[in-house]
Structures are given as C-alpha cells and as structure tokens.
Amino acid sequence: MNWERLLKIDRRVIFLTMALAIILPLLFPIRLTMGVQRVTRNLFQAVEAIDPARQCLLISTDYTPQTEPENHPMAKALMRHGFARRVPVLVNALYVEGAPLIDQAITEVMGDFNARATSREDSILYGRDIVYLGWQPPPIVPILAMGESITGIYPDDYYGNRTDSLEVMRRIRNYADVGIVVAITPLSSPLWYVQFAQTKYGVKVGAGCTAVCAPDFYPYCATGQLSGMMAGMKGAAEYEELVEQKYRTGGRLKATEGMASQSAAHVLIMVFVILGNVAYFAMRRKS
C-alpha cells in the first residue's frame, strides 16, 4: 500500500465521498433511536412549567435560511409543544432575512393542528394562540424594549395587524408575562437575552442553537442563566421525540429524519481521521 499517496490524497476525493455519505441515506431513509441529553430535557421541563393562563412562550428567532435544517425543526417543535399545552406562543424575528421562514413554519404547524381540530376551541387561532410579531431592527432594540412593552416595540405584527388589537396581547404586556424566551439562533442571541433582558428584567431564557454554538452555551446552562437548550439537529430531534412522546402531535419530524445522513457523515469523517493517522504512522515508521 502506498501510504504517502494516502497521506496526500486529493481533497476532492474526500469531498466526493462526503457528498455520497449525505445523499445515500436521504434516498434510502432509516430511522434511528437515540438518548435524550439533559439540557434538552431541561428546556422541555421549562416549557412545561409555563402557566398557560397567565404567561406565554416567546420564541425569538434570528436564523436565516442558511441554518434552516438545524434551526427550523427547533422552532416548529417548540410551537408544537406550545400549541399542545395551549400556551400562547409569540414569535419574533431579529433579522429580516429569516422573517419569511418563520411565517412558513407557523403556517405549517398551525395547519397540522387545525387539520385535526374538531371545534373552534380545539383549533389554533391566530391572535389567540399565536402571534407573529415580525421584525424590528436592530436586534438589540426589541430585546431591550420588550421589557417595557411588547406591543410598544411591535405596534404591528408581521401581517400588518395592530398588535394591541389581538386577543392574547391584551394580557401579555412585557417580559413579566413571558414564561420563557427561547432564542433560536445560529449566533449568540440567547446570550443577548441573558445580558440585556435577563439581567434587567429577570426573564427566563432558553436556547435553540446550531451545534457550533452549543459548546459556548453549556457554561450558561450550568449556571442556570439558560434554562435549557436544544443543541443542533440532534437537540431538535430529541425535543421532537419528547413532544411526540408526551402529546402525540404528529407532523413530520424533520430533524429525526436527517439523523441517518448525520450518522453516515460522522462515521465517514472518523474513518478519514483513522486512515490519516494509520498512514501517518506507517510513513513515520518507514522513514
């Protein structure tokens, strides 16, 4: 075997095998079982603790379509959880780029619920069970201003309704009425909420972050500044499982389906690392 050749393998070979590892499981899907991490369970518990009569769940999003595969299932799973518990859900977008995506998520999850609803009480109604506050730049402004008045900083919702005319907004005024803010992000917006909203107004904050940010947030979960989090696609899949186990809400479990490709890609990278090291040591012994 020519170890030297293996060591200096063309990057394009790696790229190609990687592409195959991702595509094949998508074409021939399998479903894998997994364990649930503590931080995910904590977030689930924190949402369980919201008092539906008095408080709401605020989902703050600042992801763009680029991290859709990771962040989108998180937003949907949270909405499902909120709807299943009849907790009013407020959603905002910190950046305009992601705003249309949230609209799509709301439509999809509302559609799932309402397709099975039998009465008006049973359905998810816009303005009563969910409000999409839309987008106000720059992000720091709404984060601070929601401590005073949510309708003040979001006078109109995403669809152009006056927010103060919506049923649920009459009792949800500011962070005092927010059970937990879950910031879904590819960046560090949960920390902005911790630094600017929690320090000043004491609101609970949770995170739904891409896997890349997760290591950064563990310290905050340990100190309790973050009540819990969904870390990456796996976190989203776990949350989907938790909601599904408890409430049987149905709907597509996007994150769970993607886990097969994930596994293949991870295993491939590990195989590459092993190959690289075997070749490296074989070369070293030779020289």
Added chain:
Amino acid sequence: MRWACILCLLTLPAGWAAAQEGAAVGGAPVETAVAGADAGEAPLGQPAEPAPPAPFPAPAGATARDKPNDGGGAIAIRWQPVPGAMAYRIERAGEDGAFVPVGAASALENAYEDRVEDGVAYRYRVVALGPAGEEGASPATLPARSRPQWFNGDLTGVALSVVAFILVVAWFIRRARRGEQLFVRRIAGLEAVDEAVGRATEMGRPVLYIPGTGRIEDIATVASMNVLGEIAKKTAEFGTPILVPNRDPVVFTVSREVVKGAYTAAGRPDAYDPNSVFFLVENSLAFAAAVDGIMVRERPATNFLLGSFFAESLILAEVGASTGAIQIAGTDQVPQLPFFVVACDYTLMGEELYAASAYLSREPLMLGALKGQDAGKLLFMALLVAGTIFSLITGLDAGWLLSTSGY
C-alpha cells in the same frame, strides 16, 4: 510594591458587600409600606360582586414599594404565601380609593410587579384565591410611589470593578511612562508576523488582511483595527502590497484611515494604494465567497484573519490553507477558535488578539495596558481561590458577592 495594589484590590469584596447591603437597606430611597400595622382597618373599596365569595385566609405582610434600581414606572408588591391558595389577585387603588384588579400571580409566587405612572400614590392589596373560589383579601398597604433611580445599585460591583481596573491599568501606564522596562513573554503567533510579511515580500505576492466579519460594535474589530495599523506599517516598510477587504461599511471607513495613517507613519505615504482597502458586501457568506475568490486568484502569500469571525471562519481558513498561504488567525469568538487552530499556522486565542497591537508596536504605554490585563487575571485567580476556600470552610456562598440583578 506592585503587589500592594493588587492586595488592595483583594479587599474589594468587603467593599462590595457593604455597598450592596447599603443599597438594599438604606441606600436607595425606598418607600416601603407595611400593611397589617393596622390590620383592623377595613379596605376602602370592594369590587362590586353579586354574591360575596366565601372567606379564605388573607395573605399577611403585604408590602408595596418602588421597584429599586429601575427607570421608574414600576412598584414591587410582596406578600407571605397562604397555604392552600390556588392563585393570587393583585388589586390597586388610586387616590379615589376603589380597588381594581391589576394582575395575578400563581400559587408559587409571592411577588408581583405592577406597571404604574411615576409619582402617583397607589395602595395595593393581595387577594388569595381558594380552590372553591373563596377569597381572602389582605389589608391595604400604605401608599407607594414609583420613581426612577439615577444609579442601578445592583451593579455596584460591576461599577467598582471597572473603576478598579482603570486604576490598575493607569498605574502600570504611569510606570511605563517613567521609562520602566516591562517584560512581555514571547507570543508565537505574533513573533511570526515579521516572517510572514517577509515571505510575501520575497515571493512578490500580496498580504491579505481580513479584519473579521464583525461590526465596529464588536470590540475584537476595534482590536483588529489596531493590529492592522501595525501590520500595515510593516507592509509599508517592506513595500509589499496589502489587500484589506471589508464586510462592514463602518469598519471599511475605519480600516481605510488606519492603513493610510500607517503608510504615512512609516514614511511611505506615496506607497499607499487607495485601492488596497475596499468594501465588498455586508452579507457574510457573499463576503466569504468573494474572499475565497481573492485567495485563489490573487494568491496572497500571507493571510491574516484577525477580528470577529463567525461561521465563515473555516471556509476562509481552509481555502486559504489550500492555496499554500501562511495563515495567522485570531478571534475572540470562542466557537471559531478550534477551526483556526486546525486550519491555520498560528492562532491568537481571545485575549492574545487584544494584546497583539501592544506586542507588535512595543510602545511602552500600550505594554502598560497589557500588564494591567495580567493584573486582572491575577485578581480573577485570587478571587476564585479565595472565594472557593471561604465558601468551603464557612458553608456560605461567596459567589453572591458577584451576583447582579436577575439572579
């Protein structure tokens, strides 16, 4: 001598404790009113109800006072919980005396924050709600007025530590000003800067300096601007072309001034090429796409990636590595550091990026600031150890000295 100052700082926690206690007890102008002093007094107004609900034990010790450390507009109401209560209703009365419900709290809570107008006197009472709709109203509190505070007493510790740090750094700067030699150890990534610029000169290829993809709000960008000044001086001396693509237009305006200033300072204003600093695009991925293009087409011999980087860090670093360039990276975005460590030749981790401009310029005053950073680290370490030992021995939580509002 040097340690004397640090020792002084170590006594700070005691100061914090005193300050925090002061704020809580007498420091803030608090208007507290305790109900129950005259428990016999009948509530002045009752909400009109068709049939009076069955009685239920009333919450004791209800108080209302201005919410401390805020911008006004809030009164904090507290009470002692009633066993068996399902929830609480909070009622408010203005000058006219009629109580109206303003909010509710769950059985687990014993505090409520009411949003009110500043300067107006309000009285409150807390009604405990029983499982079968019984009600028990606490006596009315004395009137409380909300008002804005000028200083947020919760942050006394933060304010003091800012002041303390300013003093320490100022002290080191003064020492530096007096001409004392301050020792700074070798930092590999920064030692390599000369070699990296020199290599570009030898190969006749440009140096690429990416000041991050953050905005000027990210302090790492400001630090990067400072390093850019030093590196541009070197490229001016060596006569090597430098390319500075920018993602944020405000950063672009700064980096242009910095590079032009550096060429002037190096005595080569004529060598400054106004096209060397340019704006590309705000979208960070479009920026990455364009910079990848620059890397494979202009083939810079040296890439500096210093500043605030986000997800695009590895795209830039891997493409840079594939072109064979020497790469010196640095960021304070901790999640991106592993990628730089893996894909670049040298990586400045967090604080090293902030130290870089001092290290490169060797200006005594800047080195003084660097020494201040070291003193801060010693202080942190000492506090951690002292706090741990104290807590383990006494069983108290020394960490509460570090608590700010919200926790």
Added chain:
Amino acid sequence: MNLSTDIWVWVGVFLTFCIYSFLYRDNPFYKFGEHLFVGVSNAFTLSFMVHRIIIPILVRPFTEAWRTAGSEGLSAGLFNPYAPSNFLVIIPGVIGCFYFARFIPGLTWLVRIPIALFMGYYVGRSVPAYLEGSVFPQMRGTMLTQASFDPAQGGILGGIFALLVLVGVIGTLTYFFFSKEHKGVVKWGAQTGIVFVMVGFGASFGFTVMARVSLAIGRFIFILRDALGIVT
C-alpha cells in the same frame, strides 16, 4: 421523479451548482455565482437601508416637520430630537456626510467624527456588558461551595468535577499570562491550561460537524425534493 415547474427552483439549483463547483476548482461558474452574490446582496442591503432607515428615520421626520412648520409655523417641538417629526434629524445626516469629507482636501479630518462616535459608543457599551453578562456570573459559577458536593447534585463526584473546572479556569488564565515566561510553576499552570483548551477545542470541533452536515443535508434535500421530486 416529479420535476419542479417553478423557474425560481431551477435558478436555485443552478446557483447551488455554481457554488459547489468551487469544490472542484475555481471556474467561470463559480466566478459568476460569486459576483452575482455580491451584486444582488448589496442591492438588497441598499434597498432595506433606504426603506427601513433613510426614509423612516431621516427623511420622513424632516419632511413632516417641514409640513408642520408650513401649516402651523415654527415651534420648539420641531426642534426636539426625540419627537417623531423634527428638524434636528438633519444633524445625524450631516455627520453621516462627513464620511465624504475624505474627498475634500483640507477637510479630510472630518471623517474622524462619525468614526469617533461609533467607536466610542460601542467600546464604552461593551465594558459593563462583558463584566455583567460574562465575568460576574462565570466567576460565580466557577467558585466551589459546599453545595457543589450536595448529594442531590452529583455528590462527591460532582464536587470533583467542579474542582476540575476551577483548576481548568485557573490553568487557562495562567496560559494567557503575558508577564512571565512559561517556566517553573507558571509552566505547570500553563500546561494544565492548554490541556483543557485542547480538549475543549477538540470537543467543539467534533460537536460542530453535525451543524455543518445539517447544512449540506438541507442543500441536498432542496435538490432531491424541491427540484427533482425524488424524495418526499
């Protein structure tokens, strides 16, 4: 197989292909995609800047103040910078124009004024934010208390882990110590620190793989589902 009939979907597929072709090597497709990306993305930013900032917070307050002044005459309220319509918005506008002073010989120094405002404000703001949001709670979280050994929170083992975190933090801080060579005690401290840093970075890298693969999954799903209709 159920091919999409939406033109935009095929535009998306083509652009995806343009970018992915860079993995093979630099080529005209990538160059096209790259330049288009920069062009369109700048146009998008410009449009939003005009519609969301320049018009609503610069032009409109001024024109409305102008109109009010025309119908009701000048009043002090029109010079209140906090009012929704006022003449003073012109000041930020003028400061903004200072950026262009660079092209006027003799006035180039005016460029420093907007720069000073930006740098000064945000540098100042970040100091308490870092201390309050990061240093204080993280320091607090690092200190051990007797509760760290609480049986309910992991008992002795939990306490040992908490101690390890403390050791790691102190080691890492020592590693970044600039005033002493890494020799003697400092060397040991710094070595401990770098062990934690390397293990942490490795973990961070491994943890991130999932995020990045997720992105690629998203792209392939777009091609396989939205465009080709092979998977559902």
Added chain:
Amino acid sequence: MKDKLPLILLIVVGFMGLTDRFLPHPAPEHLNQYMRDTLLRIISAFALILGLGNLILRHMNRIRKKSTDWPHSYTLLISFFVASVIGLFGGVAGELWFPTRVGTFDFNITTIYNQMLIPLGASMFSLLAFYMASAAYRSFRARNWLAILLLGSAFIVMLGQVPIGYRISPAIPEISQWIMEVPNTAAKRGIELGITLGVLATFLKILSGIERSWLGSGR
C-alpha cells in the same frame, strides 16, 4: 482641533455608552436610545453609501483596465443595478410603482432574496461540511500529545453526537457530554475571562488616546 475634537467626542460618547447600563433614569436612558436608534443608525447608512461607491468604482476600473476576469465585473454591476432598481422603486414586497410582476412570475426584492440569495448563501455555508472533512483529515494527526488531546476529544464527541455512538456504548454520549461540560466549560470560561480583560484594556487604550491608529493620517 483636528485630533482633539474627535478624541473629545469619542471620550464623551464612550462614557455615555459605559454608563448606559448603570443609569436607569429615563433622562440618560432616552439619550442613549437616541444615540443607538437614530444617530448611529443614520450614520451607518451613509457609511454603506460610501462603501457601495467604493465597490462600484473598483469594478468600473477593472472593466476599464481589462483586469483579469473583468467580464465578471459586469455580472456584479448589472446584477447590482437591476436588483437595486427593483428594490428601491419596486418596494420591499413590490408595493411601489415599479412593476415587479409579469403574469404569475414575481420578482420583487424579497422574492429575489428568497430565491437567489438564500440558495447562494446556503450553498456557500454548506461547503463547510466538506471543508470540515478535509480539515479533519489534514490536521487530526497524532503528532504530539496536544494534538492527541484535540483529536481524541473530537473523536469521542463526534461519536457521541450520533445514534451509533449510543449503540456502541450508552456511556459514549455521557462521556461526550462530560467533556463538553467540564474541560470545555473550564477552557471557555478561562478564555472568556481573559477576553473581558482585553476588552477593558482596549476601552482604556482607545479612550485615553494611547491607541490612535483609528485617527488615520489626516494630521
């Protein structure tokens, strides 16, 4: 004057920013809000105009000089101008006078964003999956003990991330989480604490005028 005025301004607004968090009173709060929400936002809009001017001139230059790949500068300029006209005169969602719809075919700036910029951005971003694989292959070699630590923890965490790790041993996700919670937390905390000191030092260097590279050359 030319040096002093900007420096004085910088010190004044620097302290304003610094004290914002400490002074809850509405008077300073309003001033800060004005600074953030009006003044600096308007200024940043002008910076963008300056930046775009720079970009356009540079590419026009490239076309004039016929630099390498100059035809692609046309791609950039044309796409920029066309999309700008659509965005500026067609409105964010096509509500202004410029037509952004032909039959059922919509091309307002939001659609362009969704249908062109999103695929471009997502593709660019997803290149990371491939670059991670190549970076891992290239750099994760057990050359010395530090590299072994890096490699080992990355390996365990990767395994802990996927269901297969759980199948091999349920302990693997536990260990991986332990690595994230203990050594990773410690390292991050140490680095973060250091960063805060760097931020403080930078603040002082800038405000005291020791660091003045930002003043540029006009002196």
